[in-house]
Amino acid sequence: MTQSNQITVLLVDDHMVVRSGLSTVLSVYDDLKLVGEAGDGEEAIRLCERLQPDVILMDLLMPKMDGVTAIKAIKVRWPQIQIIALTSFKEKEYVEAALKAGANGYLLKDVSAEELVQAIRRATAGQPSLSPEAARVLIKDINEPSSTQQDMTGREKEILALMVEGLSNNEIAERLFVSQSTVKFHVSNILSKMGVTGRTEAVALAVKHHLVN
Amino acid sequence: MPDDNEYEIDDNPSHTDRKIKDLHEELWRLRKQRRLKRKKEPHPSRSVFWGLMLILWAVLIILAKQNWIDAANIWKYFLIGLGSIFIIQAIVNYFSSLPRTFTVSRLIPGLVLLFIGLGFVLNFSAAWPVGLVIAGIAVLFFSWFAQREVEKRKTTQENLYESEVKYRHIIDNANSVIMEIDTKGNISFINKFALEFFGFQENEMIGHNMAGTILPYFPSAGEIPDKIVEDIAAFPGKYLHYEQENLRKNGDKVWIIWTYKPIFDEENNLKEVLCIGIDSTQQKKAEAQAAQQLREKTAEEERTRLARDLHDAVSQTLFSTSLIAEVLPRLWERNKDEGLKKLEEVRQLTRGALAEMRTLLFELRPAALADAELSDLLRQLSESVIGRARVPVTLEVEGTCLIPVDVKIAFYRIAQEALNNIAKHSGAGRGQITLHCEDRLVSMHIIDNGHGFDITQVAPGSFGLGNMNERANHIGALLKIDSKVGEGTEISVTWHENAEEVSK
DSSP: OOOTTOEEEEEEOSOHHHHHHHHHHHHTOTTEEEEEEESSHHHHHHHHHHHOOSEEEEOSSOSSSOHHHHHHHHHHHOTTSEEEEEESOOOHHHHHHHHHHTOSEEEETTOOHHHHHHHHHHHHTTOOEEOHHHHHHHHHHHHOSOGGGGGOOHHHHHHHHHHHTTOOHHHHHHHHTOOHHHHHHHHHHHHHHHTOSSHHHHHHHHHHTTOOO | OOOTTSOOOOOOHHHHHHHHHHHHHHHHHHHHHHHHHHHHSOOHHHHHHHHHHHHHHHHHHHHHHTTSSOGGGHHHHHHHHHHHHHHHHHHHHHHSSSOHHHHHHHHHHHHHHHHHHHHHHTOOOTTHHHHHHHHHHHHHHHHHHHHHHHHHHHHHHHHHHHHHHHHHHHHHHSSSEEEEEETTSBEEEEOHHHHHHHTOOHHHHTTSBSBTTTBOOOTTTTHHHHHHHHHHHHOGGGGSSEEEEEEOTTSOEEEEEEEEEEEEOTTSOEEEEEEEEEEOHHHHHHHHHHHHHHHHHHHHHHHHHHHHHHHHHHHHHHHHHHHHHHHHHHHHHHOHHHHHHHHHHHHHHHHHHHHHHHHHHHHHOGGGGGGSOHHHHHHHHHHHHHHHHOOOEEEEEESOOOOOHHHHHHHHHHHHHHHHHIIIIIOOSOEEEEEEEETTEEEEEEEEOSOOOOTTTSOTTGGGHHHHHHHHHHHTOEEEEEEOTTSOEEEEEEEEHHHHHHHO
16 A cells, blocks of 8 residues: 555665665655565566656666666666665775666665665655765765876876976976986876876876876 | 706806807817827838838849849849838838738738749749739739728728717707616716706716616615616607606705617617606696696685675675664564564574674684584574575584594585575575484485476586585585475485595
């Protein structure tokens, strides 16, 4: 008996234990209603067709069809269904893949029942939920387009700073008491590590991301 | 890093160059010596012959001029002189370095000519001398040819010596062990490389048996090389690439790839065996190391996979438990019975997580398995399935299990795979493990009421069935997998103490 104001939820997780815990949580909130459980992506799609849930809690790593694929498939057919990824992985690849596939939220499997319920309620209002770890991964990604700058040696950072000052290779060589070819070698390493093709681009990126003091 | 006492193969190009230079120097010295000897060597036969001939002519002319001899008979005296010259020359030759046969060949025509000349002086018929001179000249030619033959032989001998020097150099400097052994296994020749390689002095090896030098010394020393030598003669094909462990003088073990070649005499009896060996110790070591690394890597990968699976399962279980625990007060208020049920679930889940954690520890430290009781291990596995998959697995143990460690571990691993299948694939509502122990016999049955599978349809390696079989084979146990679609699965393992011995 579904009341009109109840939020229907579909659980997708290959771990029966997890589904059991989640269903217990849903059972104590009157505004939430568990309508189905699926053990993999394929089953999730089949159940969506029949149940048309408001929200899906979706695990990412599952047999047969993984979560990201299922999210994509469901979002294409039923864009109104809100999907929250619920997984143990906080790696950048997973967060990005799930969000790109169309997930409205990304929660880790250490979330409290209270937070989980809030996330489900917000999802029906079209508001996204991100676990702090997932948010951190995304923020870090935006701030540091190339994590490779950490690989730069002290000398390379020094030369990059001088490049930002507008010095030519010749001038850098004089300043650092090294040969011009040494400077050229370092500069080409810097460019490849930053993933840029030109000197100007490297300087612009360095300024933009405060790579030099 | 190679050991310090490791014998380095001399592949330094400059060393090889040096060896070739040495060889050239020796050959050059040899040729020079020969040239000098030739120059210094007087040709007594030739110079004495012509000198005496001149003197003879001079004496004859003087005697004829002075009319001391009859000028008409001068050729008779010439014959006598010529014969004398031959004899003198032969005597001179006798003391020179020329071969004796040559000397004799000169002496005979000399004597013949002398006697014929004397015969004419004592009035033989006049037609004889011409024929005899011709005969003398023929003999002279014969001796000349003989001398040429001897010269040729000498040159051949020198060339032979030269090539011998070349071969000696090659054999001594080859980066291979080269030896000759007689039919008893005694070493009759050994090259310089082998001496350096094995670390012996030449007199410690030549005349000594292979056993006790480069072969380990057996109480029945001598027999083994004997047999090998016989075998080499009988089946040479078997020994063209024969890897053998040998000993250095300092006791180090080395691996050598031998090529044993029997050498037969004219009567086709085995004379000796030529042994050529290449040091394969490094290669052998590398091979052993690679195999060891592969084994370790496989074991490591296996452990990592299991540990990851378990860790994953533990965190899922604990996540679920924490969710239930969090909403339990609310649930209790709404429905006390439901609350009690969930509390029981929390208890099972935490017990399961605990069991999983212990199992995880065994994966990280497999040696600890050896100390644990099989029944305890099985209880732990069954609890972890309850915790992980909410599938109740009961355990029944009959008797006390006193079994070897490897058998215990194999049973544990088989049960682990089977329960893993129950948790992951079977869809079973419950499972049961029965462990039955008697004297010298252990059997284990793992049954579930899941959807089963068609044994003929699954690939041999899937569901860890291959692993189970391998484990059972390893300890000589009998593994039986019985399953039909819709009728659950039964896995039984039976191990007899004797069966293990038979299988080994």
